[in-house]
Amino acid sequence: MSETNDQLEQQFLEHMYTMNAYEQALGLMEWDARTKIPDKGADDRAEAVGRLSTELFQLTTSDKTAYFLENILACNEEEVTPWIRKAAEELKKQYDRSVQIPSEEYREYSILTAKSEAVWEKAKEANDFEMLRPYLEKLVDFNRRFAEYWGYEKHPYDALLVDYEPDMTTQVLDDVFSRLHKRLQPLVDEVASSPVKPDTSFLFEPFSKEKQTAVSSNILRQMTYDFEAGRLDETAHPFALGLNPSDVRVTTSYDERDFRTALFGTIHEGGHALYEQNLPQQWKSTVLSDGASMGIHESQSLFWENIVGRSKAFWENNYEMLREEAGQAFDGVTLDAFYRAVNTAGPSLIRIEADELTYTLHIMLRYEIEKQLINGDIEVKDLPEIWNEKMQKYLGITPPDHSSGVLQDVHWSFGAFGYFPSYALGYMYAAQFYHAVRRDIPEFDTHLREGNLAPVKQWMTNHVHQYGKKKTPAEIIKEATGESINPDYLLDYLETKYRNLYSL
């Protein structure tokens, strides 16, 4: 490599580091807005976030960025350090999309998204869809325009989808979801009509926030989450946020009459956090220091939350600890009864509280709505009605109010149309990884039983975390499991587990 290229690479790195400084600032502003900000500060924060995002947007679409991309991508392969070339390719994708959007439009959109999340919170509390409607309408308009700017082959929704899952299309999703639904629905029906009805009453005994925090922290430590490079806070809506691999924060929300909210929420976010903490230090503060996709990210959270966190082996290690923290709540409750209780399955209203079995049905519903919304088949004003219809279709129940219906999720209020499919993809990836983990680590259950989660985490680091955004989701899943995405692994996992639990 010539000296000139060396210099070019160094300058390109500096440029990425600077862009990343904005991202870290914006990430912290988001974390703070959701955990610590005083009430009256929310509006000015939204304004500041909008302005700073726009600054970053202008930097991303600047001539300087174009210069680096052009010059690095023009080099022959042997003239550029491979990972830096890969970073340039990744940034090029982002650049190509961003330059389509006029800067002023981007600024308006940033301020809108920063503000409407707070409106959503109030609308949900007030059970008032009309409060959020004008914001949603604007957000949908923006996203429809973005889809046109970005272009697509078959469906405008594809243009949004790739923001969350590179190379994904509605065509693939339609196929995968229909295969999933076909085998899943009969299983859901069988479970619903099974005479087995696990006792769950003890799940709702009082359980203090302090004690729940102790349990959550304990389990995060078992998962090898590094508290010196992170922290656990309380929020209304749990999330994990990595500013950089040395500062990855988890939040959870507490319900003192249902410990599962915090417990499984923490394990879920902990799965995301492990991904972020184990991204390669070498690529820190570049575009490669990120999850491969939202779907792969969700595979990590759902793997830990469900496949590990709701397994018998995991609770063989942790149930005693939980009982001790819980006071008398589980007196007389056997491990087996506890395991069955935290794995009850059946139609429910709220996605984030849904069980493993019905979870993907909640996603299919949202996917259908988003597709139609973006191509103009339906309008925002129709959402409450359509939501309720689809709940009836997929889950056989109708929400009693909008708070537990169409207003339940934050995503649309910050403009994330195309995000939801990631959850279902992540679930399918997780089950596919699980199959491979068991192949590679036959002592999987023993490790869990002994609270030895490090080898499992290490497998994920070796096959997923360490690649950051250098590999595509398809490459990661193929190399780790030997085949492309295949919903059968999730179906096999669910059938085995739930046939056993419900004596089918």
Next chain:
Amino acid sequence: MSETNDQLEQQFLEHMYTMNAYEQALGLMEWDARTKIPDKGADDRAEAVGRLSTELFQLTTSDKTAYFLENILACNEEEVTPWIRKAAEELKKQYDRSVQIPSEEYREYSILTAKSEAVWEKAKEANDFEMLRPYLEKLVDFNRRFAEYWGYEKHPYDALLVDYEPDMTTQVLDDVFSRLHKRLQPLVDEVASSPVKPDTSFLFEPFSKEKQTAVSSNILRQMTYDFEAGRLDETAHPFALGLNPSDVRVTTSYDERDFRTALFGTIHEGGHALYEQNLPQQWKSTVLSDGASMGIHESQSLFWENIVGRSKAFWENNYEMLREEAGQAFDGVTLDAFYRAVNTAGPSLIRIEADELTYTLHIMLRYEIEKQLINGDIEVKDLPEIWNEKMQKYLGITPPDHSSGVLQDVHWSFGAFGYFPSYALGYMYAAQFYHAVRRDIPEFDTHLREGNLAPVKQWMTNHVHQYGKKKTPAEIIKEATGESINPDYLLDYLETKYRNLYSL
């Protein structure tokens, strides 16, 4: 005003709002670095802060800024909205200083200051001056160069001083400090040799952090601090930080064996916070939405901490509340005994724990050192020795170690040379304001006795807060009190109070 000017003003405002978004982000990053950041995140944060500060620096010194300043300041007075013109004048001052510094030098300096604060913390803990020395040497070198870039009439230190106190000079400070010292020293000596020795033993009874937080919050509320536009957190070193008037945060540190640390620390920072919360909303996110100077800012904190917070009338209202929170700590301690205990005076090692009487001596010492350090009369390596000599000269004691000596303050570690005089200036301003407050509000003591602090806060808002940075410190002090800075008011206040306390 022509339409063109209207447009120019609007664009100029937009430009300031954008710069302010950076400031808010950097402010939050600083708050977080001092209160919430995980250990391992500190280095990457310093890097990100350095980069983002540099971006802001480049924006401040950009052609765009120059364009606005040139065009707005070229207008006739009647062509521009007066406060916007004032903002342009203020920004011009900052611009003129910043353009002198090469951008690359500024970036190095930003990263250095962001890093060395953490080094200082470790050095202080390890009582190891050598650990900090190389950082301080670089910081002093930078500041010496900055002074040359900025220029000065008589003393290079003047060039730094005006960053904290506009229009201030070593000549004025030399004069004011010498007048102060002349009358103060005899009083300090007399107090030292007084046979009156108040009992202070009960101050060191155990007092839980939770109870101390309750007391601190209660008093902040009395001061009219708005918790919906702020919050109270724990830190190693207390500070107040205003991101904007709707988000002004206070931190305090707790010593469970000395409640005074948190209590008076909170009142002090609360005084700063009232200033920031009451800055005019109209000028929000512009250069005028800031304190007039560090000295005026300190006048607010010291007024509340000492003149209000250590007064008999204040405790007539609050002592019962404190006793209730304290458990048995003050059993049998009369209000008078308590009042005397929290007002004991005498030489001590630590500035932030110093009493009212000797506080300014700590400042004079630092002022002398800084002057000599900046003009090259002394070097960083000599600091420990010089520190101890001057402690002997001013306070008659020698620190047993560097942690309680030259390493005690954070300021130099973030490059703040010229800041310390603000504390003494603030103290003199505070006493001068006090004189004027009593003139305007004869029921001052009665208000304090009744916990009715709103009229006092309102006086400060009317005479100080509402002007933000639109008036100079000299204008504010002159208009509020009828004369220029005059150390006699502080001396009168101290003489009256301490002659009474020590039966002189």
